[in-house]
Amino acid sequence: MTALYQKQNISLYNSLSGKKETFQPLLEGNVGMYVCGPTVYSNVHLGNVRTFMSFDMIFRYLKHLGYKVRYVRNITDAGHLTDDADEGEDKIAKKARLEQIEPMEVVQQYTIDFHNILQKFNCLPPSIEPTATGHIIEQIEIIKEILDNGYAYIENGSVYFDVIKFNETHEYGKLSGRQLEDMIANTRELTAQSEKKNAQDFALWKKAEPQHIMRWPSPWGDGFPGWHLECTAMSTKYLGEQFDIHGGGMDLKFPHHECEIAQSEASNGKNPVNYWLHANMLTLNGKKMSKSDGNNIFPAQIFTGDSPFLTKGFSPAVARFFVMQAHYRSVLDFSNEALLASEKGFNRLMEAVGLLDSLKASASTSIDIAGWKQACYDAMNDDFNSPILIAQLFEAVKFIHHIKDGSAKISETDLEDFKQSVRAFVFDILGLEDVTAAAEANTDKLNGALELLIQLRKEARANKDFATSDQIRDELQKLGIQLKDGREGTTFTISG
Incomplete structure (x- = not known):
């Protein structure tokens, strides 16, 4: 049987090339996808x-097309410093110090919150969810390779990536479109206290000061990994060097991400990723x-x-x-207005889906029907264009009402195909949930x-227990x- 992916050609926007490209996985029928997960030191925003x-x-769409997808999304539970660079305090350690609890208590609390929120939004769990602290050995091995290849240096127990040396044989900045010369020109003079040779160099391993709680032994002394290194180690471990x-x-x-590319090329000489996607x-x-x-709102406040x-x-739907x-x-x-408008559209769509049977x-x-169905696939094949897919679903809403009132006809075969397709695009691909059905189930309960x-x-x-009888009536009232x-x-009415 021919898989759906063999009939549909996906075109996606690759941040690396700056243009749309036809998607060709490295291994036919299989997709390896890595997405940077959260640093679990606060509620997910x-x-x-x-x-x-x-x-x-x-x-969801790749799975729908019949691809076997390995989706890896990490948990950053160490090494991400407060200024998103190489200085400052570990975000998790700082939270632990402020709340006077263990860093892993912080990690546990906010990892659970992250999972709960994504579950409410009906997000599927990834295939693998590795943690940074669970892959310290792999990170140390990559550092050794980078050092052996001459693209890093050790300074006072820390290891830094040598960006200028790397740029002699590779292109640092190719993902973000930045030129190293411009970066150097725009950098302030390094302070005398800095251990780095150049301001653009970044940490692969940081020496842990005596007060630093999260620390691991390494060939260079006790320390902790650089934030960028973690994703290189976890993505290549579970998805391969490319x-x-x-x-x-x-x-x-x-x-x-720029540093991830540099680390991979410096350690194994390979460009790690074929398609870079950025939301x-x-x-x-x-x-x-x-x-x-x-000017901020948390997901739980929406509910x-x-x-x-x-x-x-x-x-959440x-x-x-x-x-x-x-x-x-x-x-x-x-905005509140945008959500109110979305709610109207969502209810209209769900009402129509409810009429399918x-x-x-x-x-x-x-x-x-065949043309409409292919238009839905065309939308998703065009760099996962969900708004165009939704526009097509509202065309389906019109079809449903026309079929319902008899102004349009549909054969048995087409009707079954239409029902399956609408539900696949609404529930399986967009991941929406019919809250009206859930509300009806709650009403029954x-x-x-x-x-x-x-x-x-x-x-x-x-039993002449009028006190209990009156209490039930009064509490319900x-x-x-x-x-x-x-x-x-006895009957009942429920007021709004």
């Missing part, structure tokens, strides 16, 4: 969630999200509505639909619980549930 949601959609897709947020392109940023009411400025930026809470309405490479502005087939088809309370109240009254006794028994 909405901008990060957008990135992970975007790559979840890409993961793999298909590396993803992450736009903010990681430089220096993080764009999320703004809030037209401005960059910032905790310090108060409760407990934020000055929101007038009400929104379901609506928030996911909102994210999918923008292309992953475009800036997305988050009630549609009746006819002898022939008067609408181009509520009705069952109320019937039980009514029965208990009836028994209490039969406080919750907006009115009991009404009549000849046929």
Whole structure:
């Protein structure tokens, strides 16, 4: 049987070449994808969630096409310093010091939060989720290789990558489009205290000062790995020295991803990744999200509505639909008005999906189902263009209503294909969940619980236990549930 991926040609935007390219995996039918995960020192913020949601959609589409996908997304639980470079304090160690707890307690707390939030947004777990602390040995081995190849130097127990030496035979800056000469010209003079030969050099291993809690033994003394090195070690361990897709947020392109490429080329002489994909940023009411400025919102606040930026809470499915309405490479502005509009569109789509099973087939088809279906695939094949796919799904909404009211006809075969395709694109690929169906299920549970309370109240009254009978009635009334006794028994109404 021919796999779907053999019929559909994906074109994706490669940050390395700056253009769209036809996707050709290294091994036919298999895809290796690595995405930079969170540094688990605080609650995951909405901008990060957008990135992970975007790559979840890409993961889902590749799986839908029949590819066997190994999706690796790491947890950074050491080595990421507070200024995102080589100075400052480890972000996790700093949080542990402030809260007077063990660093691994910080890691555990925020890793659980990260998983819980992504689960609420219906993100599939990755195939492998390695941690930086679990791969110290692999990182030390890569450092040894880079040192042996002459692209690094040891200084006072720390090991630094020699960017200028590397650039003599390779191209440092090819992903971000930066020229090393310009970087050097724009760099302030190194202070006398700096151990680096050049300002552009970055740490592969940092010597741990006596007060540094997170430390491991190495050939160069006790220390901890550089942030960039972790992803090189984990991606190549599980996906090989060369793999298909590396993803992450736009903010990681430089220096993080640039350094990953340099480390791989310096250690094994190979360009590690064929396609670099970067998700764009999320703004809030037209401005960059910032905790310090108060222009910030956490995912959990969306669900409760407990934020000055929101007038009400929104379901995770609506928030996911909102994210999918923008292309992953475009800036997305988050606002209460945008979410309200998304909620209307989401409800309209789900209402139509709910009508699918009630549609009746006819002898022939008067609408181009095959053309519509291919248009959906064309949207996803064009660099995972989810907004165009959603536009096509609203074309399907029109079809559903036309078939329902009899103004369009559809054959039995086309109807089955149409139903399967709509559900595949809505649920399997976009990863949306039908919250209306969940609400109906909850209503059934509520009705069952109320019937039980009514029965208990009836028994209490039969036993002349009027105190219990009245308490059940009064407590339900406080919750907006009115009991009404009549000849046929007790009924209830629920007020909004």
